[in-house]
Amino acid sequence: MSVKELHKATESQEYFVNMGPQHPSTHGVLRLLLTLDGETVTKVEPHLGYIHRSIEKMCEKDSYQQIVHLTDRMDYLSCHMNNEAVCLAVERGLEIEVSDRVKVIRTIMSELTRLSSHQLWWGVMGMDLGAITSFLYGFRDREMITDIFEETCGARLTMNYNIPGGVMFDIPANFQTKVKEFITHFRQKLPEYDQLMTNNIIFRNRTEGIGVLTKEDAISYGVTGPSGRASGWSNDIRKSHPYSAYDRVDFKEIVYTEGDSFARYKARIQEMWESMNIIEQLIDNIPEGNYQEKTRAVIKLPKMEIYQSVETARGELGVYINSDGKKNPYRVKFRSPGFSNLNALNTMAKGGKIADLVTIMSTIDLVIPDIDR
C-alpha cells in the first residue's frame, strides 16, 4: 500500500450517531442526532415531540380549573410552580386578591418543590457521571419532602395543590414541625453533597470549562433559570417580577459568570441554600386567613390577554392566556423553560467530546415533558 493510499484509508470522516430516544442520560424520550468527528461533537440536533400531548390544544376545550391539572404534567418536578402560574394568571384576570396565608403557603411549597427538584437533579447528575452514591443521597433527602407533600395534599409528585383562588386544603397541623425537621436535617446533609461531588477532582475535571455558554448567547437563546444565571445573566423572576410572598423575603440571587458546567452545578447547590433561607423566614409566621377565596363554579375571564411568569426549578415558565370572554380560553401558550434551554445545547456541546455532552445535558437539567408539552 502506497503512502497515498494509506492516508486515504485512515482519513477521518464525519458520521452520525443517534443518541436516544431511549437513553439513560436523556432523562426521558429525547432523541439527539449527533454529528461526530471521531469523538468530537460537531453538531447536536435535538429531535423532540415523542411525548407531545398537545396540552395547549386541550386547554382550548377545558375550563380554567381543569387547565391547572394539565400543567403539572409538563414539568413534573416543578409541578407546584406550574400550577401556581396558571392560578396567578386566572386570579389576575378575575381580580381576586388571595389572602396572605395562601401567598405564604404557596411560597413555602414552591421552595420545597424547588429543593426536591434540585435534589433529584443532583442525584441524577452524579449517576450520569458514574457515581451511584449521589443518587441514593439525593433520594434519601428528597423522600422527606415528598412525605410532606403527601401529608399536605395527598400526592407525592403531581400535587395539584393550587386552585384558582387559593390552595385546595389547609396545611395539616404538623406541617410546620415537619418542614422545620427537614430543614434541620438538610442543613446538615447539604455539606455532604459538597464533600462527595463538588470537591471531587474527577468531577471537577469533567465539569470545569466544559460546555461554556456566554452571557450574550444565554440572553439570545433565552436560557433562564440556574443555567442562565451561571452565565452571568440575572434573570430570576422572583426578583424582577415578584409574585406570591417573594417580595417579603430576603434572599440572594445566585449569579456566576463562568458559564461552564461547573458554574451551573454550583448555581443549583447555592439555590438550595437560598431556598432553605426563604422557607425559614416564612415557616414560623404563616398568617391566619382563608386558605381559599370563593370563586364561581364556572370561571369566565373577561376579554383580555394575560401573561404570567413564575420561576420554576428550570427557569422562567410563562403562561399566556388569550380570553374571549367564554368559559374556556381562546388560546393558551406555555413558554416552557426547557424548550428554550434545549435550543442552546448545540452551542454548548459543539467542539466537545461525547462524554461532555452527557455532562452538559445534566447541568441544563432537562425534563422532557416540559419541552414537548
Next chain:
Amino acid sequence: MERVELQNKINSFGVEVTFAESEVPTQFLTAEVSSENAHALISELKNNSDSSFDYMFCQTGIDFPEHIEVLYHLRNTQNNSEIVIKARIEDRENPAIDSVFDLYKTADFHEREIFDLFGVKFNNHPDLRRILLDDDWEGYPLRKDYVDEVNIVEL
C-alpha cells in the same frame, strides 16, 4: 421607560404601527404591525440603544377567523421594560412572515413550533421543519378549523 415615552420612540422609527387601545389597561404596551413591517420594527427595537429589547421571552401564534397573528414578547434585560408586538398575517392560506432568528436565536425552536402548529412559513429561517409532530403530519393542529376525528373527542 414610561409607556408614552416608548410609544413616541417607536413612532419615530418610521415603521407603520398602531397601538392597541382598550378600556381596561393592557398588561404590556402592545404594538400592532403588518407582517411585512414586523421584522423592521423588532430589529429597531432590539438594536436601538434607547429601547434595546435584547430578550424575547415568548413567541407564539394565534389563529383568528380572518387572519393569523404572531406575537413577540420582548423584554429589556437592563431595566425590565416589556413590550408585545403583534404581527398580523392576512393570508390564512399561505401565511408567511420574516424570521427573527437573526435577532434572537431562541426564535429557532419557537418559529419551528409555530410553523408546526399553525403553518406559518418563516422566511430566512435556517432550518424550518416540523418540531413536535411527525414530518408527514397533515394539517396544523392549533388552527381553529383543524379537524381530527380520531384524536379529538368532542364532548
